Amino acid sequence: MHELGIVMNVLEQVDALAAEYKAEKITKVTMEVGEVSTIVPDLFTDAFNWAKKKTDYLTDAALEMIIIEGRTYCRNCGETYRTTEHGKTCPHCGSGDTYLVTGDQVVIKDIDAVFAEQDDRPGQQ
């Protein structure tokens, strides 16, 4: 399953960010996943939960996925329509001169992190 490769890539990016910003741990990763992307959400979740055990900062992280509707634009008539219902053929004019506007993305939308308290003061009880 190719979801695992994408998950590993995401986890590496988030792990690197956590290290860079000195986070204690990552509690949640929110992904935007287009409904016409190649991602199967269930497989992506499984891969995430498996691969996070191997990270430094994401071992307890939750995954949230926001599914983005696929929209296709028609160059011929200028309308947009739902990609999953009509594919590449415009339902308004029947033209095939169309392109996908949104809905194939797989992006990190948000990261929730916990930061260690930076208390360097000596002798404070």
Ligand SMILES: [Zn+2]
């Ligand atoms: Zn059209």
